[in-house]
Amino acid sequence: MTAAGAEAGAEAARTSATGDAQVQRQPTVAGVEAGEKPGRGRRVILWRHGQTSWNVDRRFQGTTDVELTETGIGQARRAARLLASLKPDVIVASDLQRAANTAAELSTLxxxxxxxxxxxxxxxAGVWQGLTHEEIIAQYGDEYAAWKRGEPVRRGGGELETEVADRAAPVVLRHADKLPEDGTLVVVSHGGTIRTTIGRLLGLESRHWESLGGLSNCCWSVLGEGARGWRLLEHNAGTLPEPVLGDDD
Structure with missing residues (x-):
């Protein structure tokens, strides 16, 4: 058979007759005909709050309710314009004002x-809260060193990372489960909480959570729903690389 004949045969195999007309059948991918838009699945965007003065000072914040700086407010407004274009369905945030006020910028839009x-x-972070990293090293050097080695540590007598994931991940899942098909949830939280939550949702062992790295102020990570669970689609997105300033650096 000539090359032209082979091509004609292949074309005939891709077509079916309806009356006098020839209707070309489109190739399929995973059972979805070309031209159809396959569902992308639910998305969760985990967005870290804007800058605070304690971030700049490298002072441990933990659950201390520190407000945004003017720079942090500007970061929130710029990031909110980008995230608004993703058409979120639900916005949920930490009640601490640095996260709540960051979320408010997206709510406005x-x-x-x-x-x-x-x-x-x-x-x-218990007694570490309010102290700079240098002050913590001077006063709690062994504990700080163990934390930096990735050992499970109750920083300042506070929470373990696994305990943070125990409380935060169910919040995310509860709201994600209520999303429409292809819906988008924006979660506005804190660097350490976001990292541990991502680790838990990806099914990583806690000793590997540190490998995810921290988030810069007002940057975000994106989880997508796949057939076998959540997948990390983006991490620390939103800007060119910037220093990570905060408890999780």
Whole structure:
């Protein structure tokens, strides 16, 4: 058979007759005909709050309710314009003002009321809260070194990372489960809480959570729903690389 004949045969195999007309059948991918838009699945966008003065000072915040700086407000407004274009269905945020006020900027643009949940607060760090990293090293050097080695540590007598995931991940899942097909949830929280929640939702062992790295102020990560669970689609997105300033650096 000539090459032209082979091509004609292949074309005939891709067509079916309806009356006098020839209707070309489109190739399929995973059972979806070309031209159809396959469902992308639900998305969860985990967005860290804007800058605070304690971030700049490298002072541990934990659950201390520190407000945004003017720079942080500007970061929130710029990021909100980008996130609004993703057409979120639900916005849920930590009730600490640095996260709540960041979320408010997105609420203003989308008209979606923010749901506040204390389960999304940052890791409680006990006596470390209010101290700079240098002060913690001077006063609690062994504990700090163990934490940096990735060992499970109750920083300042506070929460373990697994305990943070125990309270935060169910909040995210509860709201994600209520999304429409292809819906988008925006979760506005804190660097440490977001990292541990991502680790839990991806099914990673807690000793590997550190490998995810921290988030810069007002950057976000995106989880997508797949056939076998959640997948990390983007991490620390939103800007060119910037220093990570905060409890999780």
């Amino acid at each position: 989308t008209g979606i009321d923010v749901i506040h949940d204390e389960g999304l607060r940052e890791t409680y």
